[in-house]
Amino acid sequence: MGPFSDIAFLLIIFFxxxxxxxxxxxxxxxxxSSTSQSEQDKAHNPxxxxxxxxxxxxxxxxxxxxxGLLELRARLLAMGLKSRxxxxxTIVVDLADNVPYETFYRVxxxxxxxxxxxxxxxxxxxxxxx
Amino acid sequence: xxPRRKRMQALVPLASMGDIAFLLIIFFxxxxxxMKDANISIEPPRSPDVDEVESxxxxxxxxxxxxxxxxxxxxxPRTLKTAVEGMLANSKDRRVKVSIDRALPKQTYxxxxxxxxxAGATPVLIGEQERL
Numbered sequence: 001m002g003p004f005s006d007i008a009f010l011l012i013i014f015f016x017x018x019x020x021x022x023x024x025x026x027x028x029x030x031x032x033s034s035t036s037q038s039e040q041d042k043a044h045n046p047x048x049x050x051x052x053x054x055x056x057x058x059x060x061x062x063x064x065x066x067x068g069l070l071e072l073r074a075r076l077l078a079m080g081l082k083s084r085x086x087x088x089x090t091i092v093v094d095l096a097d098n099v100p101y102e103t104f105y106r107v108x109x110x111x112x113x114x115x116x117x118x119x120x121x122x123x124x125x126x127x128x129x130x
Numbered sequence: 131x132x133p134r135r136k137r138m139q140a141l142v143p144l145a146s147m148g149d150i151a152f153l154l155i156i157f158f159x160x161x162x163x164x165m166k167d168a169n170i171s172i173e174p175p176r177s178p179d180v181d182e183v184e185s186x187x188x189x190x191x192x193x194x195x196x197x198x199x200x201x202x203x204x205x206x207p208r209t210l211k212t213a214v215e216g217m218l219a220n221s222k223d224r225r226v227k228v229s230i231d232r233a234l235p236k237q238t239y240x241x242x243x244x245x246x247x248x249a250g251a252t253p254v255l256i257g258e259q260e261r262l
Contacts, residue, residue, distance in 0.1 A: 005144070008151030015158030023182045026256040028225060031247040070262075073179070101239045102175035102232040105257055109179035120244065 027109045030117045032090060045119070046079075047092040048072070050099050050107055069106055076114035086117055094121040170199065175232035176260040183254050188217055189227040190246065196238040207241040214249040226251040 049056040049064065055072055058064040067075065081089045091111050095104060111118055170191050190210070191199045198207050205213060218224055226246055230239050246253045 002144070005148040005151050008148055008155060011155045012151060012158065015155065023185065024227070024256050025180045025259050026183045026227070026254050027177075027180050028183070028252050028254040030252070095236055095240065097236055099236050100232065101230050101234045104236070104239070105175035105230075105232070105255060106177045106179075108255060109177040109257070113179040120240075120247070122244070 027112050029108050029112045030089075030115075032086070032117055032119050045088075045090045045092050047094060048107060048111070049094045049096070050103055051096045052098050052100070052103070055107060069110065072107065073110045073114070076111060076116060079114065079116075082115040089115060089117045090119050091116040092119045092121055170202070170229075172229050172231045173233065174229065175255075175257045177257050178260045178262045180257050180259050183227075183256070186223075186225050186227040186254060187221075188214070188225075188251075189229065190214075190242060191228075192230040192234060192239060192242055194231040194233065196234060198242055207245055210242060210245040211249045214246060214251055218249065218251060224250060224252045225254050227256060228253045229256040232257075 044060055046060075047056075047058045047064075049058070054066050055069065056064040057067045057072060057075065076091070093104075093107065093111070108118055170193050172191065172193060189201060191202070193199070198205055198210065200210060200213055214226060218226075228242070228246065230242065243253060
């Protein structure tokens with residue numbers, strides 16, 4: 001029985017050392033459940049344009065305004081998106097070509113924390129808009 | 131004559147030690163999550179809006195050189211949608227852990243996020259907490 005329990009305890013030590021006790025940090029992002037949201041719907045939703053050096057926030061009937069990340073977070077949280085339907089929670093995100101992932105990540109997590117649904121503007125749609 | 135007291139011997143039941151040890155092994159085997167992408171080093175993005183997330187079974191990683199991996203195996207982002215759809219078909223949990231290097235350009239990370247969205251997955255973007 002001696003060597004048998006030795007092996008068992010060695011296995012225990014292996015599992016203790018390999019088990020990851022640290023939980024990763026992150027945030028899930030909601031994306032529209034329908035495959036393609038209509039152009040009309042997208043036109044009514046607020047738009048966040050992410051450029052390499054700045055963030056622009058625009059609503060229908062108003063021009064784009066430049067916001068810092070903290071201002072954007074405050075604006076999104078004040079919108080009270082949680083109580084709205086999915087179509088009304090959608091924030092259209094327009095990404096410029098040379099935006100690094102971290103910039104997109106900061107905006108995407110801010111929108112998600114405010115219970116927003118992220119609709120990424122696809123390449124074809126961006127070309128049409130231009 | 132006073133009879134000598136017999137010295138009591140402490141006996142450790144060694145036979146049951148093995149049983150306990152194996153029960154512990156079974157516990158650790160069932161609770162352990164083996165990280166399939168543990169060998170991939172990524173500089174995670176930072177944001178003030180992240181929280182602790184659960185360990186998820188499906189993971190997508192894009193390393194600093196732009197190589198996309200599903201469950202630690204190289205995959206073309208163009209075939210990612212089909213592969214993730216297949217994995218989610220028999221699963222109620224639609225969450226997919228997404229770890230992408232912070233400095234990667236749009237043309238590298240956008241197709242990955244787009245593919246996951248089209249596959250009906252809920253991407254859980256992994257990053258680091260930034261204190262404000």
